[in-house]
Amino acid sequence: MHLAEGVLSLPALAATASLAVAGVAIGLKRLEDSRLPLAALLGSAFLVAGAIHVPLGVGSVHLLLNGLAGLLLGWAAFPVLLAALLLQAALFGFGGFAVLGANLLIMAVPAVLAHYLLRGLASDAAPWRLRLAGALAGVIGVGGAGALAAVVLTLGGGREFAGLAALFGAAHLPVLALDAALGAVAVPALARLVPDFTRRGTVEWAR
Amino acid sequence: MIASGRIAAGVALHPRGRLAAAVLASVGIAVTSHRLALALLLLAALGACACAIVQGALAAGTALGRVAAVNGFVALTALTLPFAWTAAGPVLDPSGVELAWLVVLRANAVVLACTALLAGFDAATLARAAAGLRAPDKLCRLLFLIARYLDLLGAERARIERAMRARGFVPRSDRRTVEAYGKLVAALLAGAVARAERVERAMRARGFGRAVPAAPVREAKAREWAWAGGTACVLAAAWAYAGVG
Numbered sequence: 001m002h003l004a005e006g007v008l009s010l011p012a013l014a015a016t017a018s019l020a021v022a023g024v025a026i027g028l029k030r031l032e033d034s035r036l037p038l039a040a041l042l043g044s045a046f047l048v049a050g051a052i053h054v055p056l057g058v059g060s061v062h063l064l065l066n067g068l069a070g071l072l073l074g075w076a077a078f079p080v081l082l083a084a085l086l087l088q089a090a091l092f093g094f095g096g097f098a099v100l101g102a103n104l105l106i107m108a109v110p111a112v113l114a115h116y117l118l119r120g121l122a123s124d125a126a127p128w129r130l131r132l133a134g135a136l137a138g139v140i141g142v143g144g145a146g147a148l149a150a151v152v153l154t155l156g157g158g159r160e161f162a163g164l165a166a167l168f169g170a171a172h173l174p175v176l177a178l179d180a181a182l183g184a185v186a187v188p189a190l191a192r193l194v195p196d197f198t199r200r201g202t203v204e205w206a207r
Numbered sequence: 208m209i210a211s212g213r214i215a216a217g218v219a220l221h222p223r224g225r226l227a228a229a230v231l232a233s234v235g236i237a238v239t240s241h242r243l244a245l246a247l248l249l250l251a252a253l254g255a256c257a258c259a260i261v262q263g264a265l266a267a268g269t270a271l272g273r274v275a276a277v278n279g280f281v282a283l284t285a286l287t288l289p290f291a292w293t294a295a296g297p298v299l300d301p302s303g304v305e306l307a308w309l310v311v312l313r314a315n316a317v318v319l320a321c322t323a324l325l326a327g328f329d330a331a332t333l334a335r336a337a338a339g340l341r342a343p344d345k346l347c348r349l350l351f352l353i354a355r356y357l358d359l360l361g362a363e364r365a366r367i368e369r370a371m372r373a374r375g376f377v378p379r380s381d382r383r384t385v386e387a388y389g390k391l392v393a394a395l396l397a398g399a400v401a402r403a404e405r406v407e408r409a410m411r412a413r414g415f416g417r418a419v420p421a422a423p424v425r426e427a428k429a430r431e432w433a434w435a436g437g438t439a440c441v442l443a444a445a446w447a448y449a450g451v452g
Contacts, residue, residue: 004280006313010238028345036345037406040352041360041399047353048360049392056380065392072396083350087357090226090325090333093273096317097230098237160303163287171283178385185389186396193397201400 002088002103003149005096012156017101020082023108027078035076035203042072042203043080047087054178061174067141068134068183070111071118074204077111078104102152110144123198127188134187138179146172222332223339224431225324228438232320235442236313242305244449245312251441252319265326270319277318284310324434330354339427356402363398367391 008016031039046069053060070077082104088094114137122133150165157164194201232252239245259265288307291300328336334350342350371387378384 002280004277004284004310004314005233005237005317006310007284008237013237024343024346028343031345031349033345034407036348037352037410038400038403040349041356041403041406042396043349043353044356044360045392045395045399047357048364049395052364052388052391054380054384054388055378063388063392068392079346079349080353083346083353086337086350087330087333087353089321090229090328091330093277093318093322096237096314096321097233098317099233158306160288160291160300160306163290163292164284167283167287181385182389182392185386186392189390189393190396193393194400197400200404201396 002094003099003106003152005099007153007161008099008102008156009158012152013098013102016105016152016156017098020078020101020104020108023075023078023105023112024082027075027080030074030204031076031079038201039073039076039080039203040083042069042201043084046080047084056174056178061178063182064107064142064145064175064179065138065183066107066111066145067114067137067139067179068186070108070114070141071122071133071137071187072202073111074115074202075112076203077115078108081108081111102156106145106148106152109148110141113144114140119198122187125191130188130191131184134183134185135180136183137187138181138183139176142172142176142179146176221431221434222328222336223427224434225328226333226336227340227432228434229321229324231435231438232324232442233317235438236316236320239313239442239446240309241446241449242308242312244445245309245316247445247448248442249312249316249319251445252316252323255323256319259323259326265322270322273318273322274315277314281311281314320438324438330357356399360395360399364391364395367394 046065049065050063053062066077066081069081073080082100085100085103085107089097089100117140118133118136121129121136124130146169150169153161153165153168190201191197236245236248239248256265256270260267260270285307288310289299289304290297291303292298331351331354334347334354337350338347368391371391376387378388
């Protein structure tokens with residue numbers, strides 16, 4: 001889910017960058033020093049997991065997992081996803097540095113939203129609630145990212161971008177289905193592997 | 208765009224100067240809306256890539272792969288932008304055509320410029336460069352730690368996948384694959400949590416109040432900034448030649 005450089009106008013780039021900076025500042029402020037290794041390890045785990053390609057028809061789909069990351073990281077999703085996007089921009093050439101703010105907002109806003117909407121659901125031990133929380137994390141994460149990308153494209157590019165925004169959203173429907181199905185498996189499995197994971201495995205749940 | 212300093216193969220020299228130059232090039236190209244200026248910048252970026260490849264700092268395949276990846280999105284843009292959808296069907300829209308040109312030129316110029324300027328960067332170099340540019344301390348420590356753990360968790364994922372394949376797992380488009388990968392993601396996250404707890408305990412046992420000490424930053428030498436200076440000169444020259452204000 002990366003917008004390429006060159007699509008957004010200057011005001012859109014400036015606006016998204018300022019909002020992203022504010023999000024990162026909040027995330028860093030709330031991220032306690034003692035939770036830094038956990039945030040970094042979760043960030044690395046999500047980066048590694050995001051490279052998994054699941055075959056689909058003739059092609060393959062890779063995971064986004066921003067909703068699941070948000071569920072565990074809370075506001076720390078902003079700095080952690082920024083680090084991930086910086087690495088991707090610098091090492092793999094995905095996205096550029098000017099459009100980084102827009103790409104961060106697109107990924108991190110649904111992540112934080114997933115945290116606040118699902119933390120109650122996921123702190124319950126009932127397996128079906130954990131499954132539901134995992135599935136909804138995928139829906140909120142990818143669906144939110146697609147919707148935000150469409151909004152940013154149409155507001156920041158111009159009316160000419162409406163067609164692209166629709167196409168971009170449609171292209172992410174398989175990712176949404178996959179992220180939701182996978183989250184429904186991953187969250188209950190994580191709860192089995194890490195007892196008390198809402199306290200031990202999350203960056204700001206205990207707050 | 209390579210203003211000074213030789214790039215050694217695989218080793219990033221002057222990382223902060225080059226990161227600053229890459230950010231400057233990205234922003235400079237993104238705000239340019241003049242086709243001639245963009246074409247000149249694209250040529251300059253192409254030249255910089257060619258220099259990096261000739262010097263052995265950049266593999267031609269890497270550069271090509273990145274350009275191809277970016278152009279997937281660009282192709283979508285170039286195919287949808289020139290048409291306005293009316294009740295009578297798609298109509299060619301001149302302002303959309305102009306916009307499509309700008310997107311194609313900008314996206315390719317940025318990816319080429321960044322590929323050339325950041326040739327040889329790895330995760331640790333990026334973290335060092337960000338610290339050198341005085342990014343917030345906690346963010347830099349986060350970058351250092353992610354750079355440290357990325358290889359580790361990548362190896363962990365490879366180990367688990369090998370074990371899955373040894374038990375006859377073949378990825379397909381089915382429910383079983385989704386379940387297997389869901390458990391793989393959970394195992395990766397559980398491993399991350401367990402390691403984080405060990406790291407935190409070990410740090411505390413050694414008397415660290417803060418979880419990770421900040422990286423020392425030395426003062427920049429003038430020639431590190433030559434990268435950013437050179438990039439600024441190229442941008443200014445392209446704008447001036449194309450008559451952009």
